[in-house]
Amino acid sequence: MHELPITESILKVVLRHAEGQNVRKVVTIRLQIGRLSDLEDEWIQRYFDYLSEGTIAQGAQLKIERTPVMMRCSACSASYEVEAARIGDLVCPACGEGGGTLLSGREYYIKEMEVQ
């Protein structure tokens, strides 16, 4: 739903990192986004294509790696992966208790970019 402001931020960070690096063109941008976010990959790319027009990032491919939702059980400390859509109804596969802390799944991170 909020792909546009997110995409604006991605472009801003990318252009800032490209500055002074003698970059003619940004080819690929690798992102790490947690599965808990509702971002649609297709829309991020479409907005990016639109926003980056006329910049060195025009035409860059966004490669999005989705981080799984991982929880650590508060009863037995086991960590386990959770399907985002069933998150509130899951129990720890090791001990059967519900409840825990979120280890990953909320990431919103730009890892690296390939440039020419």
Next chain:
Amino acid sequence: MGDAIRLIEVKEEILSDNIKQADEVRDRLRKTKTMLLNLMSSPGSGKTSLILRTVEGLKGAVKLGVIEADIDSTVDAEKVAAGGVPAIQLRTGGFCHLDATMVTQGIDAMAVDELDLVIVENVGNLVCPAEFDTGAHKNVMILSIPEGDDKPLKYPLMFSICDLLLVNKIDYLPLSDFDMAALKKRVLVLNPRITILEISCKTGAGVERWIDWLKEEVDAFGRDEGGV
């Protein structure tokens, strides 16, 4: 050589600008001992009714200000200001969430150093506001009975970032198949440290406990200048 592909390590949060701005807001309000509370919910779950109850409940005890972000309407701010509380209406123009820059505009327009508490009424939406740090010291959400007990399954992020969940419109419980135990279980799986209070802004049931929670939080914030 100039056309060879090179790798540049970025290693940066996508929303780094907003996170920085949010930290600035938190620090600034820590200095004036003003606690900032971000109130989130779906449209129609009772944010404005809750604020009106809160204006009444805190009268004489806590100096309150309100920042409203309801889409392009001044109705809410007018209602709040009628209760004698300073209120700022942000023009979000159809934006789906508030960010720390918009909140900064709100607190710039207010004499925050004279206030103990500022409540930000976020845009009615359970998705986007959960992703954008507003600079608040406390995050509170409202879920109303007619919305259903399955909402934590659909919007897990929102439930996982809040300090307090207010379950509003409990006067509808006898008419509905809402399962309170199931809701609480789902919420606590996501967020074991959350406090859950059941209220009805219409009848006033449970509102006193919300007011007490607020007073305690504002007191604690003022004592240690929010140094959490």
